[in-house]
Amino acid sequence: MSSGFSHMDGDGSIIMVDVGDKKDTRRTAIVRGKVEMAPATLDMLVKQALPKGDVLTTAKVAGIQAAKRTWELIPLCHPLFLSYVDVRFTVDESLPGVVVEAEARTTGQTGVEMEALVAAQVAAMTIYDMCKAVQKDIVLRDCRLVYKSGGKSGEFRAC
Numbered sequence: 001m002s003s004g005f006s007h008m009d010g011d012g013s014i015i016m017v018d019v020g021d022k023k024d025t026r027r028t029a030i031v032r033g034k035v036e037m038a039p040a041t042l043d044m045l046v047k048q049a050l051p052k053g054d055v056l057t058t059a060k061v062a063g064i065q066a067a068k069r070t071w072e073l074i075p076l077c078h079p080l081f082l083s084y085v086d087v088r089f090t091v092d093e094s095l096p097g098v099v100v101e102a103e104a105r106t107t108g109q110t111g112v113e114m115e116a117l118v119a120a121q122v123a124a125m126t127i128y129d130m131c132k133a134v135q136k137d138i139v140l141r142d143c144r145l146v147y148k149s150g151g152k153s154g155e156f157r158a159c
Helices: 039-046 055-068 113-131
Strands: 025-036 084-092 097-108 139-149
Touching: 025 113, 039 084, 039 097, 039 113, 055 084, 055 097, 055 113, 084 113, 097 113, 113 139
Parallel strands: none
Antiparallel strands: 025 097, 025 139, 084 097
């Protein structure tokens, strides 16, 4: 008996979706978010003058590492073989801050949206951690899926 929810069985218990009968397809997800900070903090980040060191290299490694562990953090996610993960940054002085973009890819039976979301969020949190010694009110915002491809639902592009 089905509950109508993908992660709940007929008696209301949570379940991991069985993707065993789904076709393997090439899947990609890209997530973007923003880290807003004071112009002075951004200037220190760009000049690599913050007390904790190279912020963006540390955040990139943290995001990639996080994507690989998504299944351990989100209870009903499947462990995936990730063929590619990248975290990219754009310094935006008009924000002021850093735009974080995370991309995850796999060929498999389920998508990589959660892996890209976790990568972007952890990278953003790492930027916060590396900058908090000079500014406590940094804002992480607008983290969202901007592109996905593969699977039954096909391609999605955010407006």
